[in-house]
Amino acid sequence: MFSGSIPALVTPFRDGAFDEKAFRRLVDWQIESGSSALVPCGTTGEASTLSNAEHHRVIEVCVEQAAGRVPVIAGCGSNDTMNARLHMNFSRKTGASAALCVAPYYNRPSQEGLIAHFSFLAENSDLPIVLYNVPGRTVTDILPETVCELAARFPGQIIGIKDASGDLSRVTDHRMGIGKEFCQLSGDDELWLPHSAAGGVGCISVSANVAPALCAEFQAAIAANDLARARDLNDRLYPLHYAMFEDASPGPVKYALSRVHDFVSPSVRLPMVECSDAAKKAVDAALEHAGLL
Known part of the structure; x- marks a missing residue:
């Protein structure tokens, strides 16, 4: 259902509030x-700092501004299963194409708990689910056998995964255990190229x-199997991938956006703070290397 370059969108803030005008311009750009495709209200979108009303408004604006030009994969994850269902049902009514559902964070559920969580969501919403595995943040790892079981239980409902485990062998694990139709998306920019080679x-x-x-x-070079071009572009982008995490995310990416487009403020919400001077230098160098400044 999904492929290509899919930004996990930042949520612009101005004077502490959601900057809807800037967000609409970002979506268009x-x-x-x-x-x-577009992903609002993911990790990079600071979803954990948004009230439910704000969370829903960001998704609503994204769908409205996209206006069917590209699909919207709404960030619907939560460490509260019922709240995740609330986000999914709202996103379905709004017109999102799928829900990105992160493994419940902080709670540290077992694999059985993960199966119960995602099964409940699949059974109580008809919005397709893209699993999101990022154990470095959630301290919970959706193991390949769990992914395979969920996909087998809910074919056409649990349709893919954003994998940020850093373990490239899982692409093959999922292909062998589920099939080529299961949508595998990298959650690590720096691993995008080898992830694609493995089947992403x-x-x-x-x-x-x-x-x-x-x-x-x-991504177009990868799809065309033009490895030489893909490598050249990867070399241009590679320092940027790492610069985005020179300080706590999304501080560096918001600073980078403010350098590229002045309509996006570098403001983040507590407990996040704007990135350090050292991170800004790394971001500036990476932007210059990529030819973006």
């Missing part, structure tokens, strides 16, 4: 630059916030 179809990307055209071109 992303689509015009070749992004193939794209990336839910932080860097694409800042370099949407380059990321879209990179």
